[in-house]
Amino acid sequence: MLERLFEEVYVKFKLHFYQEIFERFQMREASLTTVETFAMETIQALGSPTVNEFATFMRISPPNAAYKVNSLIKKGYVRKVQSQADKREYHLEVTEKYQSYYNISSDYVKTVVGRMRQRFSPEEQEKLTEMLQVITSELMPEVSEGIRLP
Template sequence: MLEQTLSEVYTKFKIHFYQEMFNHLHSRETSLTTVEMFCVEVIYALKNPTVAEFANFINVSSPNAAYKVNSLIKKGYIEKIQSETDRREYHLVVTDKYINYFNLSQKYVNTVVERAQDYFTPEQIAFLDDILRDMSLELMKDVAIPPVSINPN
């Protein structure tokens, strides 16, 4: 039962995001392929990785990752920023163009959270938050990404 319910919630979040994404595709506000969308989401989640860290995480060769990165740079979704500690190293940073894209899904998360806060008691919200945090930190250690920080814009 939990598997079905969690899968349903996850699917609804994804589908809502895809609906919003397709609305923007029709208005030509975005130009990402599906693979590029996944790549920029990984780069965002990894919080400014190097090309090598990105390549390692998605398990592709460095030249393949560099090709994907260059395409995302050309489309304006990420940029390379030189490391201040090691001038030979560059970090991948998402641009405001991606943040606006990301907010398509984040706005719905915020809407669902607001609805939950109206529907559930504060104690239930705290309990749900504890469960989700434990799931993220303890049960999903195989997805090694830094903790998510929310941009309220």
Template sequence: MKKTVLEDIITMANINFYTKIYSGFEKREATLTYTESMVVNIIDSLERPTVNELVRILGISQPNISYKINTLVAKGYVEKVQSKEDGREFILKLTDRFKAYKKIAFSSISQVIDRLEEKLSQEEMDHIYHSLDLIKEEMKNINN
């Protein structure tokens, strides 16, 4: 029972995320596909990775990831910045358009935190943030 609470939270967050992102899908210009959404969120979590780092982490071929990145560039969500150290390498930088997308996509999380802050004491919120930080660190360790 207790172990499924986090799974339930993640599932509800995912449903809310995709509902917000894909509602009115046909009406928006340059909307992200599911795969593009996944790639751009991975780029965000890696904090300005190079193209080669993304290839290595995702285990996807260079041509395949290059196609996805070029599509994200064309749609205005990602910029490719040439590395100053190695001119053959490109760093992936997210644009203001991505930041607006992320704000919409994660607005439900902000709502939940705001509601919790109204209901709980500062000490209780500190415990929640501490627990979430522990979960975040453990999640990072899974991939190492």
């Protein structure tokens, strides 16, 4: 039962995102491919990774990562910013163009959390918060390292 409900919540968040994307691009062609969308979500979650950090996390070769990143730069979703600490290093940053795209997903999270605050008592919210902290910090080690959500 727990597995089914957790999966249902996850799927509903994804489906809402897909609904919004299709609605926004109904009159024009979407500018990000599915793989590019995954890449952008990863870059966003990693904060400001280098191309090599992105490649390592995604388990792809650095040349393949560079190719994907260059495509995203050309489309205006990512920019390379020179590191102040090491001038040889460049970090990937998402642009305002991507932020507006990404906000489709984060806005719905805020809507659902707002509804949760209305529906659940402060004690229930505190317990859920505690459980989610354990899930993200202890039970998902495969994807926990390096993640810096906005």
